[in-house]
Amino acid sequence: MKTIRLTVAQAAIRFLINQYSESDGVEERLIAGAFGIFGHGNVAGIGQALLQNEIDPTPDGGVMPYYMPRNEQGMVNAAAAFAKAKNRTQTFLCTSSIGPGALNMVTGAALATTNRLPVLLFPADQFANRKPDPVLQQIENAQTLDTSVNDAFRPVSVFFDRINRPEQLLPSLMQAMRALTDPADTGAVTIAMPQDVQAEAYDFPAEAFNKRVWHIRRPPAEVSQLKQAAQMIREAKKPLVIAGGGVIYAKAAKELRDFAQVTGIPVSDTQAGKGAINCDHPQSVGGVGSTGGDSANHLADAADLVIGIGTRYSDFTTASRTQFKNKDVKFININIKPFDAVKNGAKMVVADAREALIALTEMLSDYHVSAEYAQKVAAEREAWLAKVAQLYHLGHGPLPAQIEVFGALNELMGENDVLINAAGSMPGDLQALWQAKTPVQYHVEYAFSTMGYEIPAGMGVKIALPDSEVVAIVGDGTYQMLPMELATVCQEGLKVIYVLLENHGFASIGALSESRGSQRFGTRYRMGGGNAHHQEGELVPVDIAKNAESWGLTVLKVKTIAEFKEAYRQATKMDKAVMIFIETDLYGPNPPSSSYWDVPVSQVSRIESTQKAYAEYQQGIAPQRHYF
Numbered sequence: 001m002k003t004i005r006l007t008v009a010q011a012a013i014r015f016l017i018n019q020y021s022e023s024d025g026v027e028e029r030l031i032a033g034a035f036g037i038f039g040h041g042n043v044a045g046i047g048q049a050l051l052q053n054e055i056d057p058t059p060d061g062g063v064m065p066y067y068m069p070r071n072e073q074g075m076v077n078a079a080a081a082f083a084k085a086k087n088r089t090q091t092f093l094c095t096s097s098i099g100p101g102a103l104n105m106v107t108g109a110a111l112a113t114t115n116r117l118p119v120l121l122f123p124a125d126q127f128a129n130r131k132p133d134p135v136l137q138q139i140e141n142a143q144t145l146d147t148s149v150n151d152a153f154r155p156v157s158v159f160f161d162r163i164n165r166p167e168q169l170l171p172s173l174m175q176a177m178r179a180l181t182d183p184a185d186t187g188a189v190t191i192a193m194p195q196d197v198q199a200e201a202y203d204f205p206a207e208a209f210n211k212r213v214w215h216i217r218r219p220p221a222e223v224s225q226l227k228q229a230a231q232m233i234r235e236a237k238k239p240l241v242i243a244g245g246g247v248i249y250a251k252a253a254k255e256l257r258d259f260a261q262v263t264g265i266p267v268s269d270t271q272a273g274k275g276a277i278n279c280d281h282p283q284s285v286g287g288v289g290s291t292g293g294d295s296a297n298h299l300a301d302a303a304d305l306v307i308g309i310g311t312r313y314s315d316f317t318t319a320s321r322t323q324f325k326n327k328d329v330k331f332i333n334i335n336i337k338p339f340d341a342v343k344n345g346a347k348m349v350v351a352d353a354r355e356a357l358i359a360l361t362e363m364l365s366d367y368h369v370s371a372e373y374a375q376k377v378a379a380e381r382e383a384w385l386a387k388v389a390q391l392y393h394l395g396h397g398p399l400p401a402q403i404e405v406f407g408a409l410n411e412l413m414g415e416n417d418v419l420i421n422a423a424g425s426m427p428g429d430l431q432a433l434w435q436a437k438t439p440v441q442y443h444v445e446y447a448f449s450t451m452g453y454e455i456p457a458g459m460g461v462k463i464a465l466p467d468s469e470v471v472a473i474v475g476d477g478t479y480q481m482l483p484m485e486l487a488t489v490c491q492e493g494l495k496v497i498y499v500l501l502e503n504h505g506f507a508s509i510g511a512l513s514e515s516r517g518s519q520r521f522g523t524r525y526r527m528g529g530g531n532a533h534h535q536e537g538e539l540v541p542v543d544i545a546k547n548a549e550s551w552g553l554t555v556l557k558v559k560t561i562a563e564f565k566e567a568y569r570q571a572t573k574m575d576k577a578v579m580i581f582i583e584t585d586l587y588g589p590n591p592p593s594s595s596y597w598d599v600p601v602s603q604v605s606r607i608e609s610t611q612k613a614y615a616e617y618q619q620g621i622a623p624q625r626h627y628f
Contacts, residue, residue, distance in 0.1 A: 002205070006204055009199065016030075018212060021215075023087075032065070032086075034065070035066075035068075035076075035093070035095070036069075036093075036095040040098075041102075041125070046124075046193065047095075067463075067488065078459045078460035079460060080119050081445075081453070081456070082460035093120045094108075098124040098138065101123070101124075109121060109190065113187030115448065119187075121190045129196055148192070159178075162192040163192070164197060169204075170205075177214055183216055183249065221355065232305060237370070240288075240296075241259075241260065241266065241268065242288055242317065245311070247273055248276050252352075257277055259361045261283065262365060265369060268292065270431075271291075272446070273309075275437070286384060289314075291428035293384050293594070294387065295384035302325070305332065310334070311340070320596060320624060333347070337350075345628030396589065401584060402585075409471060409473075410435055418443050419443060420470065424451070425590065431444070451481050455483055456482065458494075475500075475503070476544055500548070501583075552577070598621060601613045
């Protein structure tokens with residue numbers, strides 16, 4: 001057997017260069033590139049392997065593009081955003097040094113796994129041979145010498161392994177590729193790399209580095225499951241579809257639209273599923289749940305059958321299990337993952353979303369909802385569209401409302417441009433109001449709702465979709481948590497438009513705090529300290545616009561919506577990263593709420609506002625029930 005003598009790190013890079021995914025006949029390099037922050041744990045291992053490949057890529061079979069990020073969590077966020085934009089057919093490798101560098105990636109790993117997005121992580125680890133034990137940045141566990149900080153990755157990874165000997169590398173990488181390309185169980189894949197083993201040479205079999213193609217499967221549904229689901233649909237009077245991210249990842253947007261057109265069943269969407277059905281489709285009724293709009297939520301209140309397609313039913317989607325108020329409501333769940341398909345005691349249809357929709361549409365070709373229900377759907381849809389138009393053009397003052405900024409963007413952005421957001425009040429406003437015509441346009445991370453996602457995500461999406469205008473909306477709270485990847489964006493010459501909304505505080509948690517009787521405590525950026533955080537105080541003199549300029553961005557400061565629109569037009573003509581900076585009203589207004597979210601209130605308190613909030617809380621959770 002022919003062998004090639006390589007270090008473990010060199011072998012890992014050569015192996016990854018030759019791994020491909022295949023979906024619907026299209027092959028792509030599975031690991032499109034590498035993000036890496038180097039320290040003593042990986043600079044002489046993975047770092048050396050990437051350098052060697054950059055200087056002389058021919059023996060490896062190609063180039064592994066490398067990008068130099070500034071923060072370990074940021075690079076994993078960027079990798080997850082890239083994978084989402086590529087419909088999970090490609091992702092990035094992320095490598096860090098041991099100790100704090102590795103632990104910085106754990107939050108990003110949790111984000112990827114919660115969102116079911118593939119990312120590959122190579123955190124460096126302590127010495128396998130233990131000769132210099134303990135090393136710098138090593139945490140010692142008195143119970144065992146076999147534990148390192150990298151064990152923290154276990155609960156947030158879909159596959160975890162540690163390479164203590166060179167012989168372990170290839171079997172581990174095979175399992176890693178399997179997990180990355182599994183549409184049901186993908187997420188963060190973590191392979192811990194002890195720093196001595198990374199640099200250790202071994203005679204690897206040459207055939208291990210041949211091109212390998214990993215097929216992304218599309219399992220069809222069992223006929224018996226489909227027949228039972230079709231019968232339940234025929235018997236329903238007020239069915240409603242909830243389209244989740246699984247519809248988009250399965251590239252099933254056309255099939256969902258065809259299904260809705262044939263049957264007349266209204267289609268609502270989750271944060272991950274927005275755009276699966278185009279907003280101008282007659283059966284599109286918008287966002288559902290705690291951050292949804294009136295049209296979908298009114299229909300969900302009365303629905304006797306909920307058809308979940310590719311959704312995991314988070315508490316926002318079910319409004320903490322208060323949304324579906326019909327006492328006889330039933331559920332059908334079409335999901336490639338049985339874990340999600342069984343939720344709410346549903347009739348399970350375990351299958352690829354596209355394959356199941358094609359089959360169901362054919363079975364229901366002679367079915368259509370009643371004329372009365374169709375009229376109800378149309379009325380709810382038209383009423384909410386009128387409300388959205390009103391909210392987008394409020395003329396609020398003296399500071400504009402953030403929903404007016406969203407309205408301007410919704411009107412200005414193209415169908416294949418990408419809007420990015422994650423945490424705070426913005427995702428709630430966006431799910432209720434944003435009108436997406438394509439699956440690619442709406443990119444909101446709301447499974448882990450990670451503050452600090454938007455800036456590195458802009459980088460990841462732009463690498464994935466270089467021909468799209470990528471717009472990341474960032475609040476001042478999020479900006480102050482993770483701005484440093486702006487330096488990478490500028491270094492790599494990536495054109496991303498960042499829209500910075502400054503409102504001097506945490507709008508979402510401030511409003512939640514106030515509604516739960518805690519008076520926006522600790523949520524406003526005001527001068528003070530000690531016991532002054534419940535007071536207004538003077539504004540903190542932080543100049544985010546100047547800070548963004550210091551990273552290398554062009555900053556356009558505006559005050560009105562008219563000025564914002566003109567600035568956006570200017571930004572689209574630029575060939576470098578730009579920020580549009582606008583101050584908005586911390587106190588809203590926001591879209592009207594027609595749903596609930598369970599956040600417990602203190603049962604006893606000396607504060608009158610908390611006492612009042614607890615009484616309201618008792619009323620709010622009254623409709624709450626298990627659906628099994």
